[in-house]
Amino acid sequence: xxxxIIQPQSGIRIDVRKGQRIEIIDVEGGQVAxxxxxxxxxxxxxxxxxxxxxxxxxxxxxxxxxxxxxxxKPMFRVESDDVGAHxxxxxxxxxxxxxxxYQNGLNHPNCLDNINHALGTERTIIQPxxxxxxxxxxxxxxIQIKKPLSKAGDRIVLMALVDCVLGISACxxxxxxxxxxxxxxxxxKIR
Numbered sequence: 001x002x003x004x005i006i007q008p009q010s011g012i013r014i015d016v017r018k019g020q021r022i023e024i025i026d027v028e029g030g031q032v033a034x035x036x037x038x039x040x041x042x043x044x045x046x047x048x049x050x051x052x053x054x055x056x057x058x059x060x061x062x063x064x065x066x067x068x069x070x071x072x073k074p075m076f077r078v079e080s081d082d083v084g085a086h087x088x089x090x091x092x093x094x095x096x097x098x099x100x101x102y103q104n105g106l107n108h109p110n111c112l113d114n115i116n117h118a119l120g121t122e123r124t125i126i127q128p129x130x131x132x133x134x135x136x137x138x139x140x141x142x143i144q145i146k147k148p149l150s151k152a153g154d155r156i157v158l159m160a161l162v163d164c165v166l167g168i169s170a171c172x173x174x175x176x177x178x179x180x181x182x183x184x185x186x187x188x189k190i191r
Contacts, residue, residue: 027153030147040163045071066078082155
């Protein structure tokens with residue numbers, strides 16, 4: 001088993017083989033993990049929340065859900081989940097996002113830069129799976145981000161269905177409820 005700690009407001013690259021299990025653990029509780037992955041050997045096929053929504057016909061991730069690539073290829077299957085509240089709607093935080101909402105983007109750590117750096121890419125936007133992010137959509141379509149429901153040690157476990165490269169960031173937003181108002185670490189175990 002390989003163990004990794006993603007420090008607050010930082011990211012990491014992890015190579016994963018088909019058949020391995022990926023445990024993503026909220027170390028202290030209330031922290032979002034921006035989860036992105038590419039098919040091994042290419043930057044052109046990668047995790048797609050919109051295709052995942054399309055194929056599963058829901059905006060929810062649950063045990064048994066398949067996470068798909070932008071080319072409709074199954075990449076991961078959810079094996080277990082302690083939380084049951086994750087987000088498929090929001091892009092990674094970025095300098096532009098911080099400037100738009102908080103006017104503080106200059107030199108602010110962000111998941112877009114963290115994942116790009118980890119994967120050696122220069123994407124202008126990344127649409128990750130935001131594990132532990134508690135997004136509520138009301139009957140009128142209004143979206144609210146509430147404090148995560150995850151407690152210390154809660155985890156989600158994925159089975160890799162392909163060889164892939166992960167780019168995971170411990171989300172950098174401390175300005176609102178996204179990470180309960182403070183940023184903490186995420187642990188990852190590969191077995």
